[in-house]
Amino acid sequence: MTRLLLAITLMCASLGQAVANVAVKSVRFWQAPDNTRVVFDVSDAPEFSTSILNNPERLVIDIKKGKLDLKLDDVAISSTLIGKLRDSTPPDNQTLRLVLEINNRFDVKSFALKPYGQYGDRLVLDIKDLAKQETAPVIESPKAGQSRDLIIAIDAGHGGEDPGAVGPKGTHEKDVTLAIAKRLADKINAQKGMKAVLIRTGDYYLDHRKRTAKAREKRADLFISIHADGFKDKRANGSSVWVLSQRGAQSEMGRWLEERENASALLGGEDSLNLSKYDNDVAKVLLDLSMYNAVGSSLDIASSVLGEMKHVVPRLHKPTVQQAGFLVLKNPDIPAILVETAFISNPKEESLLLSKNHQDKLAAAIFKGVHKYFEQRPPEGSMYAMNKVNRHVISRGDTLIGVAQTYQVSVNDLRSKNALTSDVVRIGQVLVIP
Ligand SMILES: [Zn+2]
Known part of the structure; x- marks a missing residue:
C-alpha cells in the first residue's frame, strides 16, 4: 500500500515536472515604426510554434511544456500594434497557448535565443505591421542644373x-x-x-x-x-x-x-544563423x-x-x-x-x-x-559641389597667367574676382578661382 502510494506520488511529481519545463517569466515589447518585437523570458530553451488567425487578427503561440510564471493582467503592453496578451485553451494539456491580439494585418518571424549576457533563454516574435509597410522610397534625381542634398x-x-x-x-x-x-x-x-x-x-x-x-x-x-x-x-x-x-x-x-x-x-x-551567413x-x-x-x-x-x-x-x-x-x-x-x-x-x-x-x-x-x-571633397552633383569655392595657393614659379591657364579662366576674371590691382603674385597668396 505504502509502496503503491509512493509510486503514484512519484508519477505525479515527474508528470508535474514534465508539464512545467518552460516557465514564461516576463515579457517585453519594443515598438519600431513598422514592427513590434515581443520578447518572452523563459526558463529553458523553448519548443514552440506560432500560427496566424484572421478576423480579428491574432497570433497564437503554443509552447510545449510551457507554464505561466507571470500574471498576464499585469503585463503592460507598450505597443500600439498589440491589443492584448491572453492565454487560451491549449490543444493538449502539455502545451501552453498564448494569444496576442493584433490591431493590424501582420506577419511574424519567430525564433529562440540562447542565454547571453544579462539574458537567459528568450523566445522572440518580430511582428511586422503590414499596414505600415514602408513603400519603396521615391528618390528623385535632380533635374539638369539642380543639385542634390547630401x-x-x-x-x-x-x-x-x-x-x-x-x-x-x-x-x-x-x-x-x-x-x-x-x-x-x-x-x-x-x-x-x-x-x-x-x-x-x-x-x-x-x-x-x-x-x-x-x-x-x-x-x-x-x-x-x-x-x-x-x-x-x-x-x-x-x-x-x-x-x-x-x-x-x-x-x-x-x-x-x-x-x-x-x-x-x-x-x-x-538570429545567430543569419549572422554567420x-x-x-x-x-x-x-x-x-x-x-x-x-x-x-x-x-x-x-x-x-x-x-x-x-x-x-x-x-x-x-x-x-x-x-x-x-x-x-x-x-x-x-x-x-x-x-x-x-x-x-x-x-x-x-x-x-x-x-x-x-x-x-x-x-x-x-x-x-x-x-x-x-x-x-563634395560628391559630384551635390549642392556642396556647386558651392565649392576653388582656391589656389601661389607657390614658387606661379604666375597670374599660369594660374588662369591651369583653371581655364580668363586673367581678367581672375583679376576682378580677387580685386587685384597688379599682376604680381607672391608665394603663399590665396587666389579664389572664379
Ligand atoms: Zn556601442
Whole structure:
C-alpha cells in the first residue's frame, strides 16, 4: 500500500515536472515604426510554434511544456500594434497557448535565443505591421542644373533588448546615443545642402543588416554610427573615432571593443544563423574594390571629425583614427565611421554624456567635421559641389597667367574676382578661382 502510494506520488511529481519545463517569466515589447518585437523570458530553451488567425487578427503561440510564471493582467503592453496578451485553451494539456491580439494585418518571424549576457533563454516574435509597410522610397534625381542634398545616415547604436554599455549610475548607452544622434540630425537638417536620415528613431533594436540597408535605400553619402564606450576599468576615458578594418582591430582595446560592439547582435536578438551567413556575404563584398574606396574616404572623414571633437571633449582616448572590424561599418559602398563619444563606464564621462550641453557639443563637433570634409571633397552633383569655392595657393614659379591657364579662366576674371590691382603674385597668396 505504502509502496503503491509512493509510486503514484512519484508519477505525479515527474508528470508535474514534465508539464512545467518552460516557465514564461516576463515579457517585453519594443515598438519600431513598422514592427513590434515581443520578447518572452523563459526558463529553458523553448519548443514552440506560432500560427496566424484572421478576423480579428491574432497570433497564437503554443509552447510545449510551457507554464505561466507571470500574471498576464499585469503585463503592460507598450505597443500600439498589440491589443492584448491572453492565454487560451491549449490543444493538449502539455502545451501552453498564448494569444496576442493584433490591431493590424501582420506577419511574424519567430525564433529562440540562447542565454547571453544579462539574458537567459528568450523566445522572440518580430511582428511586422503590414499596414505600415514602408513603400519603396521615391528618390528623385535632380533635374539638369539642380543639385542634390547630401544624405547623412545617423545610426544611434544599440536599442531595445540591447542597452549597450551601462554606466555606474545605470545610464544606458542606447539612450545617450539616440539623444546625440537626434541633435546631430537637427544640425544636419539646418544646413543647406544636407539631409539627415535617422536609422533608429526610438527604443528598439535593429540588426546590422537593417541599419546598413536603410542607409543604402536612402542613398546615403555617409554612415555615422554613434556609440559610447564601456570598459571593465572605470578609469578608462576619452573619445575615439573608428573606421572599418578588413583585418580586425589593431590594438587590444580595439579587439575588446570590437567583440563588445559586435556582441550587440546577440544581445539585441539577431538570429545567430543569419549572422554567420551575413559574415560570409560580407567576406565576399570585402573583395569588391569599391569597399576599399569607401574605407579610404571613411578615414578622411573620420580624421576631420576627430579634429573637431578634440576641441570639445576632455580627452581623446586615441589621438588618431582607429580601425576595427565593426559589423555595422561593413557597408560595401558607403563611407562609414563609428564615433565612441566617451566612456559611459567612467563616472565623470557618464555625467557628461547625460548633460544636454555636452551632447550638443558632441553633435556640433561631429557635424562640423563632416561639413568641413564635404566642403573640401563634395560628391559630384551635390549642392556642396556647386558651392565649392576653388582656391589656389601661389607657390614658387606661379604666375597670374599660369594660374588662369591651369583653371581655364580668363586673367581678367581672375583679376576682378580677387580685386587685384597688379599682376604680381607672391608665394603663399590665396587666389579664389572664379
Ligand atoms: Zn556601442
